[in-house]
Amino acid sequence: MRAFPVDLPSGHRYWTVIDDDLHVVPVADQWLRFLRFGRSRAELTTKSHAGGAAFYFRWCLATGRDWTTAARDLGLFMVWLKYTPSRPVNGSTTVVFGPGTKPVRGERRVNVILTAVRGLLSYAVSVGEAPRSVLGQLYELGDSRDLPAEAQGEDSGLSLRLKARHRLQEPEADVDRATDEEMVGMLHGCHSARDRLIVLLDGRVGLRRGQITGLHRSDCHLLPDSRALGCDYEGAHVHVKRRDNANRAWSKSKKEWIQPLDFLVVQAFDQYFDERHEILGAGGSDFLLVNLFREPLGAPMPPDALNELFDRLSRRAKLSRRVTPHMGRRAFGSNVADAGGSPDEVQALLGQDSPESVRPYLIPDRARLREAVERVPSPRGLHRREGR
Structure with a gap:
């Protein structure tokens, strides 16, 4: 079997x-x-x-x-x-x-x-x-009493559910994010504009592997005004859609949403389009990311290619560990929160269905944790007693 x-x-x-x-x-x-x-x-x-x-x-x-x-x-x-x-x-x-x-x-x-x-x-x-x-x-x-409080819902009454009889207790998994230094190091290790765009779509836009490799050129609206394209959303953005793709790319999120892009990502798009046109001309598939340096040229990149790319970039940057695409996505969610983003903003930008699903992505930067400790005031009179 x-x-x-x-x-x-x-x-x-x-x-x-x-x-x-x-x-x-x-x-x-x-x-x-x-x-x-x-x-x-x-x-x-x-x-x-x-x-x-x-x-x-x-x-x-x-x-x-x-x-x-x-x-x-x-x-x-x-x-x-x-x-x-x-x-x-x-x-x-x-x-x-x-x-x-x-x-x-x-x-x-x-x-x-x-x-x-x-x-x-x-x-x-x-x-x-x-x-x-x-x-x-x-x-x-x-019943609902063995569920975490956030999973019990607003109704405080007791509810029944089917509970699996056979399940092993799993060890607590370490959740980690890529640091800003690691993402910058991998950007410097890129040998092409396409690879730089991939790293930015991961660590600065927060898309999953399947969402990055599932983007079509028609999903990318980079002009300040997209009404000529039939889109009323202002500013540069991409439309993240779930669809069956020839390269097996698949968006885990069921809903379609619009993801804003900042000027760094738009600049990376421009550089990549120039590189792609120089190699392929007007050819290649409608997929955004295609093979430029291996056969078949112009074919869409599969999701697994991003794992291979991040492995290579981790080695080129001489990082102390292997950084994965999902660690870059976590870095994006955490950076939005560190910059003052509210939980609902982080949820929308990550394309998550519920607030609870955002929690694994909120890993504060260590520097912010240090600053939080240093902001705590000392007890009144402590310095005076220590000076005696």
């Missing part, structure tokens, strides 16, 4: 599950198609869920269980996931584990797979492929 990409004649792609004989698993395929096209989920979401479902089917086959009723043994599945490698060890298909055995998957990875399994089985129940009793094996009734 494994996940497998499916390219449709329309140009859309989703991921499904196939068995060892290369036959599609019908219920998994129906569920994944429903996610991709019925729920408008990203291709990468179906890839992740297809991989999780493949693990579940593989475990059922290896242990002789019926996948429609094996949810009662998900605790054993979790142990199997934690210690069973994807490939045989030293040619053996037998896996022996016990005290002191090193896990092959962490808590976060196991939880991602369990999320996929719950989605698969819930869908199977809804279409009559699995008994309704499976839902009771996946979920229990929980």
